[in-house]
Amino acid sequence: MRVLVYIIIGLVCMLFESSLSSHISLDLFKPDFGIPLIIYVTFFMGPRAGFITTICLGFIQEGLSGAPTGSIMFVKISIFLITTFMKKQLYIDSKYSFAMTCGAAVLLESFLFLSLSLLARGETGNMYNILFYAIPNAIFTGFVSIFIYSLIEYLNASYLDRVR
Amino acid sequence: MLVVSFLSFTNTPLVVKSFTAVKGGLSIAIGPVLKAIGKPTEAVSGGFNGYINLVNTKKENNELKKQLDTTLIENQRLSELERENKRLKRILNFIEQKPGTMIAAKVTGEDLKNWFRCIIVDKGKESGVKVRMPVVTHRGIVGQAVEVNQWHSKVMVINDTNSSIDVNVEGKNTRGLLEGTGQNTLKLKYVVKNDEIEIGDKLATSGKDGIFPKGIPVGIVITVNKNKSGIFADIEVMPFNNFKQLDEVLIVKKQ
Numbered sequence: 001m002r003v004l005v006y007i008i009i010g011l012v013c014m015l016f017e018s019s020l021s022s023h024i025s026l027d028l029f030k031p032d033f034g035i036p037l038i039i040y041v042t043f044f045m046g047p048r049a050g051f052i053t054t055i056c057l058g059f060i061q062e063g064l065s066g067a068p069t070g071s072i073m074f075v076k077i078s079i080f081l082i083t084t085f086m087k088k089q090l091y092i093d094s095k096y097s098f099a100m101t102c103g104a105a106v107l108l109e110s111f112l113f114l115s116l117s118l119l120a121r122g123e124t125g126n127m128y129n130i131l132f133y134a135i136p137n138a139i140f141t142g143f144v145s146i147f148i149y150s151l152i153e154y155l156n157a158s159y160l161d162r163v164r
Numbered sequence: 165m166l167v168v169s170f171l172s173f174t175n176t177p178l179v180v181k182s183f184t185a186v187k188g189g190l191s192i193a194i195g196p197v198l199k200a201i202g203k204p205t206e207a208v209s210g211g212f213n214g215y216i217n218l219v220n221t222k223k224e225n226n227e228l229k230k231q232l233d234t235t236l237i238e239n240q241r242l243s244e245l246e247r248e249n250k251r252l253k254r255i256l257n258f259i260e261q262k263p264g265t266m267i268a269a270k271v272t273g274e275d276l277k278n279w280f281r282c283i284i285v286d287k288g289k290e291s292g293v294k295v296r297m298p299v300v301t302h303r304g305i306v307g308q309a310v311e312v313n314q315w316h317s318k319v320m321v322i323n324d325t326n327s328s329i330d331v332n333v334e335g336k337n338t339r340g341l342l343e344g345t346g347q348n349t350l351k352l353k354y355v356v357k358n359d360e361i362e363i364g365d366k367l368a369t370s371g372k373d374g375i376f377p378k379g380i381p382v383g384i385v386i387t388v389n390k391n392k393s394g395i396f397a398d399i400e401v402m403p404f405n406n407f408k409q410l411d412e413v414l415i416v417k418k419q
Contacts, residue, residue: 015194018273019201022283023209025408030278055165063191066275066282066310066318069184070172077166113279120174125325126279129346133278 002160003041003049006152007056010037014057018064028136034061034076035109036102036145040152042083043092054080068121075112079105095149103142110134188313195316198272199286214240252412257302266300267291267415272316281324281344283307285413288315296375298416304381304404305329305369306413317415321407322382323350330373331382334366342367342382342401350383352399357390359397367401377416 013033021030034057042050058076065072083105092098114130117123172183214237269291273284287293289312299306299319307327311318320327327344331352340355355361365385371378381404389398 014276015197015201015273016205018276018284019198019205020209021274022271022410023205024212027278027408030276032276058169059187059190060194061276062187063194064273064276064284066280066320066324067277068173069180069187070169072277073169074166074173077169081166116170116173120170125343126346129325130279132346137278 002156003045003052005155005160006037006041007053009148009151010034010053010057011060014060014064028133029140030133030137031141031144032106032109032137033144033148034058035079035105035141036098036148038076038080039083039102039105040098040149042080043087043090047084050080050084071113071116074116075109078112079109082108095146095153098149099142099145102145103138106138106141107134110137192314195272195284195286195288195313198284198316199270202270202272210240248411265417267293267417269293269299269317269413269415271410271413279346281307281321281327281346281407282310283319283321283407283410283413285317285319285415286315287415288313288317290314292417293317293415294418297418298376298380299413300380300416301405301410301413304383305376306405306407306410308375309415319413322403323348323407328373329376329382330370331367332370333361333385334368336360336365339370339372340399348402349386350401350403352385352401353396355397355399356395357397361385361388361397361399363388 010033017026017030017033020026037057038050038054041053054076055073058073061072061076062069090101092101110130110133114127117126168179168183171179267287269285269287271283272286275282283306285299293309293312295309295312297309299308305322307319307321307324309317310320321344322329322342323344323346325344325346329342330339331342332339338355338359338361340352343351343353345351352361352367363385367382367385369376369378369380369382383401383403385399386402387398387400392398
């Protein structure tokens, strides 16, 4: 139930972002709504729920992006696996530490994508573009994850924990 | 799943086919949902633009401000309608030049990642859109359809780093390959330094790449650098279309 709610939040945010960016130029301010949800679910609800969230949000992002088939899913699953292994090393106690983790994960995602393109296909054409947006994407996603964390915590306290 | 997505990325035939089928099946609803979500989003962007326009009226007294607000909003709505009317008229004129060869589509979304330049349009297989169909506006070329679903399609815009088009310089015997940079400008490559080209030259498709028909306007040359090493000149091109403000596009049916 909770996972489904989080996936729906991700879906709505992504659709809204895609639709809004065709009206307003969001160029430098395109947050990744998938990463905060994947990290939150994997951290606080376990690997199984995290995996389901990763697959669903990965496919939604693949559907809304012109990236080569499989590339976004690959980096999302990698982020999920890294989060699973890092679970005991990282300590998320507030929305700010959550935001830092999400920002770092977005940076890592950019470098993973870059390495994947470079090693698997030998493509360097997009390298400058990915590096150019890596830091703004990380900062903005970190900023947005503060709100996502607060929203999820509010939903948990007000509705989802009561349902359970 | 990690292995499957990797194999799909590296174009392993069987895997990429099944992965694309699953992805297509799951994203079939994206088109209609994006179309539905477009209305409130337009309202939000309208409000955002309206807010920017109204910032300078803050110092005026409340009564006047209220009147001004109403007038401005009304004005903005009317000028928006007028702009839309003009735009649609131009598109209609453009379609009438070659009736039955184009499909008009509305831009409903944009790529979620800023690494790629891709737009989502509200026409798909059911309207007869096919992969590699050129996409244009009355100003010039936009890109090509790269992924076609039942009710929506993804269009790779020419400023994407994966895009390249064979172009001619209008009125001159110069030809080159126009490549996307991921930014607003494009790079014209493989033009020899001795070739006739200067700032202000207009470029049009040559029709030799097998995707874009001949003679569609592409952009204008903004810088030419022949002082660098090597045999080719360094040329920057500004496309005629502003890809950040696309509302309607035309998909050219392949003959």
